[in-house]
Amino acid sequence: MKRDQEVFDLIEREHQRQLKGMELIASENFVSDEVMEAMGSYLTNKYAEGYPGKRYYGGCEVVDKVEQLAIDRVCKLFGAEYANVQPHSGAQANAAVLLAVLKPGDTFLGLNLAQGGHLSHGSAVNTSGILYNPVGYNLNRETGRVDYDEMEQLAIEHKPKLIIGGGSAYSREWDYKRMREIADKVGALLMIDMAHPAGLIAAGLLDNPVKYAHIVTSTTHKTLRGPRGGIILMGKDFENPWGLKTPKGATKMMSQILNSAVFPGQQGGPLEHVIAAKAVAFGEALQPEFKEWAKQVQKNAKVLADELIKRGFTIVSGGTDNHSMLVDLRSKYPELTGKVAENALVAADITVNKNMVPFDTRSAFQTSGIRLGTPAITTRGAKEDLMVLIAELIEEVLNAPEDENVISSVRARVNETMKNYPLFAY
Ligand code: PLP
Numbered sequence: 001m002k003r004d005q006e007v008f009d010l011i012e013r014e015h016q017r018q019l020k021g022m023e024l025i026a027s028e029n030f031v032s033d034e035v036m037e038a039m040g041s042y043l044t045n046k047y048a049e050g051y052p053g054k055r056y057y058g059g060c061e062v063v064d065k066v067e068q069l070a071i072d073r074v075c076k077l078f079g080a081e082y083a084n085v086q087p088h089s090g091a092q093a094n095a096a097v098l099l100a101v102l103k104p105g106d107t108f109l110g111l112n113l114a115q116g117g118h119l120s121h122g123s124a125v126n127t128s129g130i131l132y133n134p135v136g137y138n139l140n141r142e143t144g145r146v147d148y149d150e151m152e153q154l155a156i157e158h159k160p161k162l163i164i165g166g167g168s169a170y171s172r173e174w175d176y177k178r179m180r181e182i183a184d185k186v187g188a189l190l191m192i193d194m195a196h197p198a199g200l201i202a203a204g205l206l207d208n209p210v211k212y213a214h215i216v217t218s219t220t221h222k223t224l225r226g227p228r229g230g231i232i233l234m235g236k237d238f239e240n241p242w243g244l245k246t247p248k249g250a251t252k253m254m255s256q257i258l259n260s261a262v263f264p265g266q267q268g269g270p271l272e273h274v275i276a277a278k279a280v281a282f283g284e285a286l287q288p289e290f291k292e293w294a295k296q297v298q299k300n301a302k303v304l305a306d307e308l309i310k311r312g313f314t315i316v317s318g319g320t321d322n323h324s325m326l327v328d329l330r331s332k333y334p335e336l337t338g339k340v341a342e343n344a345l346v347a348a349d350i351t352v353n354k355n356m357v358p359f360d361t362r363s364a365f366q367t368s369g370i371r372l373g374t375p376a377i378t379t380r381g382a383k384e385d386l387m388v389l390i391a392e393l394i395e396e397v398l399n400a401p402e403d404e405n406v407i408s409s410v411r412a413r414v415n416e417t418m419k420n421y422p423l424f425a426y
Helices: 005-020 033-039 061-078 090-101 148-158 176-186 198-202 247-262 272-285 288-310 338-347 375-379 384-399 404-418
Strands: 082-084 107-111 133-137 162-165 189-193 215-219 230-234 324-328 353-355 369-373
Touching (some): 005 404, 061 082, 061 198, 061 230, 061 272, 090 162, 090 230, 107 148, 133 148, 148 176, 162 176, 176 189, 198 288, 230 247, 288 375, 338 384, 338 404, 384 404
Parallel strands (some): 107 133, 107 162, 189 215
Antiparallel strands (some): 082 230, 215 230, 353 369
16 A cells, blocks of 8 residues: 555654654653554554453453553552543543533533533533533632632532532642532542643652542543553542442442443443553653653743743742643733734743733633743753743743744744754653
8 A cells, every 4th residue: 555645744743843842741751662653553453342351342451451551550650449441531530420420400510611621621611511400610810710619619519519629720639628518518429630740640749639539530641651541540539429328339330321421321342552651651650760751841940931021921829849841921911812822922932822811801712821830841861951041031022922034033042942842752
């Protein structure tokens, strides 16, 4: 067969784009060669509906072992008792949990999308908002942090069946303990979506929600540095959902409900090649080097936030505890939208995304902010000195976002600098 040059040329173009630029999208990362190899492996040829030992297809002896390895490794990584590694994405994992624990029309609480939540936590255009009744909680206007008092009031008022924590543009640690207390007070289940900080949690740098929540979901491709995909976990403390007598029995029963909600409730055949890549990534995350990498991600984020603040930028909540930050552009550039800022920075090969800031007066298509993160650039070997340069370059571009000369001179510096930072540098 003739090679499909059209597609492979495009893949190479994307490879070059990744090599040349500074990748600051908070939800992105670069996987290792071994993760990549597992994803492009023979396992893509295999159908395996069902779960290890209980499949609807023959010939699953090998993929059963692969999937069990992924389950065992991720349980070890997060101290979980149960794991489902089949969700094709984070949104699928969340949809499966909602399918498992809610009925259509049931009420649940989630962080408002416009305040840093994720669309699968109750957006009107997502199944979470179409099928169920979401009530959004918010950040405190002064502190830029989750307003747990408001969350408690809303929980008492609306009696949700489920409370969801976690978000896509929130740079601070979560108070999982307080959330569990609120959930227990109103008889709700607590689900934490740790998609963004999962890698830092695995490294022990942030609190582990598996200790507090009934159910934890995550993506595997952000700070966890694995292939694109999702997971669902349960810890050892799944206590008496719906008044069941034994916690042990309750966890077992809930694991069956969750498994059925993923397959056949939500998906067909699992992507065993991706599950193999998840197993490789979990294996990497269990190594001491991963902890060092995660520490550098966190250190880099702090330095980048501090450098931007020194240059007069406003960071929502005043800083970051994790890998990400939300820059409110309004104080430094009242006329500049996140959309224009994103386009100008991307033209200079500094990749970021526009993002609404809490209580934004602009729409999601314009926004008043940009979101930045350090996982991908740290995977290329970046240390604190590069963060200082990045802050300088961002300011240079945003001071003159329509000046082609400024953009091309910054782009040249970016491309030259990144020659010193190979992909997969860890
Ligand atoms: N949950 C959170 C908190 C996220 O930030 C994201 C993606 O950005 C998701 C879920 C969804 O993940 P996916 O894009 O894999 O569906």
